[in-house]
Amino acid sequence: MGTATSEWTAADFVPEPHRGRRFTRWCAGLLFAGVSVVVGCRTADTDAVTPVPQLLAFFPWLLAPTGVGLFLSLFTRWRLGLVWGVALLGLLAWFIEPYGKSSDPGGPAIAEFRVLTSNVEFGQGTGALVPVIRRERPDVVFVEECDHTCQATLERDFGTEFPYRRAVAAAGSHGSVILSRFPLKGTRGVTGTMGMPGAVADVDGHAVRLQLAHPMPPLPNQVALWHRELARLRAFAAADPSTPTVLAGDFNSSQDHAAFRRILDTGLRDAARLDGHPRTPSWPERLLPAFGTQIDHVLLSPDFSANSARFLDLADTDHRALLVDITLHQHE
Numbered sequence: 001m002g003t004a005t006s007e008w009t010a011a012d013f014v015p016e017p018h019r020g021r022r023f024t025r026w027c028a029g030l031l032f033a034g035v036s037v038v039v040g041c042r043t044a045d046t047d048a049v050t051p052v053p054q055l056l057a058f059f060p061w062l063l064a065p066t067g068v069g070l071f072l073s074l075f076t077r078w079r080l081g082l083v084w085g086v087a088l089l090g091l092l093a094w095f096i097e098p099y100g101k102s103s104d105p106g107g108p109a110i111a112e113f114r115v116l117t118s119n120v121e122f123g124q125g126t127g128a129l130v131p132v133i134r135r136e137r138p139d140v141v142f143v144e145e146c147d148h149t150c151q152a153t154l155e156r157d158f159g160t161e162f163p164y165r166r167a168v169a170a171a172g173s174h175g176s177v178i179l180s181r182f183p184l185k186g187t188r189g190v191t192g193t194m195g196m197p198g199a200v201a202d203v204d205g206h207a208v209r210l211q212l213a214h215p216m217p218p219l220p221n222q223v224a225l226w227h228r229e230l231a232r233l234r235a236f237a238a239a240d241p242s243t244p245t246v247l248a249g250d251f252n253s254s255q256d257h258a259a260f261r262r263i264l265d266t267g268l269r270d271a272a273r274l275d276g277h278p279r280t281p282s283w284p285e286r287l288l289p290a291f292g293t294q295i296d297h298v299l300l301s302p303d304f305s306a307n308s309a310r311f312l313d314l315a316d317t318d319h320r321a322l323l324v325d326i327t328l329h330q331h332e
Contacts, residue, residue, distance in 0.1 A: 268300060296319055
């Protein structure tokens with residue numbers, strides 16, 4: 001026993017407070033490292049690979065782990081951690097600012113109308129959508145995940161009120177429809193796994209491009225497909241900048257995704273942002289709505305101003321509907 005004891009060193013006697021401090025700093029470092037990866041991708045303007053696109057959807061909530069890491073660094077007097085955490089907070093605050101242009105057009109107003117977009121989740125929210133359409137009386141309605149039963153219900157209840165429509169008739173999440181009080185001329189729409197119909201509306205004698213958006217979500221094994229379908233929506237947005245355009249629906253992406261920002265970079269502007277709601281969550285409505293993300297959008301060409309934008313709660317769907325009043329302005 002005496003010989004073994006004499007061979008012990010001071011390293012074997014690390015005081016418990018020092019071990020606890022080291023572990024706490026490791027925890028703070030892991031939090032900072034995870035946040036740094038996502039913030040780094042945001043800085044580099046890339047969505048990268050799983051799990052970055054999924055985490056980017058909830059980008060503002062990265063403030064929470066960063067704050068915890070800062071607290072742990074302060075508690076253990078870890079100077080490097082404090083500098084790291086403060087730098088991350090600064091970058092998060094910078095990128096949380098709304099993205100895209102927000103100026104109003106200068107020409108005189110020539111038409112006003114109301115747009116509603118709603119993802120009814122495999123048609124389950126159709127029953128809740130019907131009274132909203134009756135109450136709010138939109139002029140154009142974009143409905144995503146509108147299956148056969150959903151489309152039949154809307155035809156039965158609003159066939160006279162909305163005599164014009166463009167639809168992709170399909171089951172489950174693949175069906176979708178545009179309802180309009182204005183005459184429509186059909187277009188090819190945008191090719192996607194789920195239906196994305198398009199049309200040109202005659203709004204008081206003015207042609208307006210309408211396009212429903214519903215790309216695939218960035219599931220772990222489908223990020224490349226998600227990118228391709230968002231790229232097709234960007235191509236649509238850039239194809240005819242001279243014609244007023246409304247691109248609306250469930251984009252399965254937020255302003256923190258590079259692929260979505262590239263759509264905005266074509267000149268389109270987010271109506272919710274124009275009305276002061278750049279971060280209002282629209283999904284997931286059913287679980288933790290206050291901690292969700294805004295993936296449902298109405299994007300407008302510079303010919304439009306947004307007079308109001310409201311997110312509406314609907315039963316039996318995990319998305320909030322978005323109702324926007326917009327004004328079309330004459331080119332200067």
